[in-house]
Structure formats: C-alpha cells, structure tokens
Amino acid sequence: MPSGRPPTAPTPCSTRTRTTPSSATGTWPTRPATLVRTCASGPRGACAHRTAGGPRSGRSAARTPKLPGPPVHDDLVERDFTAEAPNRLWLADITAHRTGEGKLYLCAIKDVFSNRIVGYSISDRMKSRLAVDALSSAVARRGDVAGCILHTDRGSQFRSRKHVRALHRHGMVGSMGKVGAAGDNAAMESFFALLQKNVLDRRTWTTRQELRIAIVTWIERTYHRRRRQEALGRLTPIEYETIMTTPAAHAA
Incomplete structure (x- = not known):
C-alpha cells in the first residue's frame, strides 16, 4: 500500500550505505556491501565526489589504447635498408x-x-x-x-x-x-x-x-x-x- 508521505528531496551530495543479510546464515555483514550516492546537481558521474575504489568522475574505468595517428611523411624506404655513403x-x-x-x-x-x-x-x-x-x-x-x-x-x-x-x-x-x-x-x-x-x-x-x-x-x-x-x-x-x-x- 503506497505511503501518504511525499518523497524527500536529495541533499546536494550525500552518501549512504546499503547492506544485505547473508542468504546462507541470515546474519548481517560487518562491512557495508556498497556505497550509494545521490546528487541533486546531476547524474552520479557528474558529482565531484566519488566512492572509494571507483573511477574518477567523468572518466571511464577502462581506457581504449590509442592507435598511431596518420603519417606526416611518406614511406621513402620501403624496407630497403641500404646506403652507399654516410648520412644518406x-x-x-x-x-x-x-x-x-x-x-x-x-x-x-x-x-x-x-x-x-x-x-x-x-x-x-x-x-x-x-x-x-x-x-x-x-x-x-x-x-x-x-x-x-x-x-x-x-x-x-x-x-x-x-x-x-x-x-x-x-x-x-x-x-x-x-x-x-x-x-x-x-x-x-x-x-x-x-x-x-x-x-x-x-x-x-x-x-x-x-x-x-x-x-x-x-x-x-x-x-x-x-x-x-x-x-x-x-x-x-x-x-x-x-x-x-x-x-x-x-x-x-
């Protein structure tokens, strides 16, 4: 049955813990399982704060390696590594x-x-x-x-x-x-x-x-x-x- 109380507005940036009991023993863990963050200023990724161990805000945890850029010179050698004199x-x-x-x-x-x-x-x-x-x-x-x-x-x-x-x-x-x-x-x-x-x-x-x-x-x-x-x-x-x-x- 829905509650008659209106939802409370989130604070500018707050952090609360969410814990769940163990399914096997029914006991509660001594350490919080996750950290849940709410930010009124925008989505979670835009918040200036971050949970311990998480990626920095606005950045992806995994980075795609950069590929070499376009050449600024043509290949003038074509694997012919010979020269008839120094400094050629x-x-x-x-x-x-x-x-x-x-x-x-x-x-x-x-x-x-x-x-x-x-x-x-x-x-x-x-x-x-x-x-x-x-x-x-x-x-x-x-x-x-x-x-x-x-x-x-x-x-x-x-x-x-x-x-x-x-x-x-x-x-x-x-x-x-x-x-x-x-x-x-x-x-x-x-x-x-x-x-x-x-x-x-x-x-x-x-x-x-x-x-x-x-x-x-x-x-x-x-x-x-x-x-x-x-x-x-x-x-x-x-x-x-x-x-x-x-x-x-x-x-x-």
Whole structure:
C-alpha cells in the first residue's frame, strides 16, 4: 500500500550505505556491501565526489589504447635498408625499460651505412623532446646532413610539430612506415634486440642513472668499437666508417 508521505528531496551530495543479510546464515555483514550516492546537481558521474575504489568522475574505468595517428611523411624506404655513403639514410626508434624508480626511455638513431648509432637521447619521459634531442645529438656528431632521410614509425614523438620542424631546420627528409608493420623498421629493431639481450635483461636495475650509464657504455665502448658485424665484413661500425670513408676508398 503506497505511503501518504511525499518523497524527500536529495541533499546536494550525500552518501549512504546499503547492506544485505547473508542468504546462507541470515546474519548481517560487518562491512557495508556498497556505497550509494545521490546528487541533486546531476547524474552520479557528474558529482565531484566519488566512492572509494571507483573511477574518477567523468572518466571511464577502462581506457581504449590509442592507435598511431596518420603519417606526416611518406614511406621513402620501403624496407630497403641500404646506403652507399654516410648520412644518406638514418633509422630512429624508441624503447623503454623498467627500473626501481620507474621506466627509462631511449631514442636512438642509426646510420644504415655503417650501423653506427649516430645519436641518442635518454629520459624518464617519453615526450617529443626525447626524439628532438636524439636528432640534435646526431646532427651535432655528423655535421652536414642535408638531404638525409630519417625513417621512423608513426609514434607521436616523431609526428610532433617540434620534430618535424627540427627535420626541416637541418634540411632532412622524413619517412614513415606502415601501422603495425615491424618489418618497416626491422634494422632498428635488431639493434634494440641486441641492447635488450646484452644490457637491459642482464640484471635488475635499481635506479635510472645506473641503467643510463650501462646503456651509454655499451653503445660507445662495445657496440661501436668491439662488436664485429657480418654485414660489415667482420668490422665494427667505427672500423667500417674509417676504412670506407678515406680518400683511398673513394678513389678505388
């Protein structure tokens, strides 16, 4: 039978508990099962308050992963990772590894002529600045790079306005592979696979700084000067560049 009392208006924001007895024992739980919230200002999702453990107001609990955006450059490489001279074709990519302080990100740039890492940047944040700093490092090391192609994936760091402006400033040409096609940058992935095997996965890293030092040491001391590569005629990247860029080599 309906009650004669009018319904009470909800308070601006109030929270009450709802409990239910156990169906098996008929006893009441010691802890409230749910929290029920009423808000006069609008729907529950618009309320500035939230129950413990629930998602923030106005946001979905589950997020859909972002897909790579449209390319800002055409694919000028088409998986032909060869070059007849230095500074004709560079590859760039970003990798991350976890430490006790959080993730550390590395953006590296490789010259396919000698497989040398001509520039890199390491940071605790994966922003456009990471890619721009790596490019600046490579240009500072190599000098005149006008006309050089830089091939990357479609990551937001490489599609950023800052990175595109940096390419134009140095007279370079951008190139981008297809979405989800790892083979479009396979030559760069092979370098990261070596880095992961020889450095990243060798031990647990407590701080970002100790991992940063280990990465730089391996690149400059081992990869460049000690590790001989079959593709370079059993020479290291430094040896190959030294031999192939001398006047005698050009004359031959």
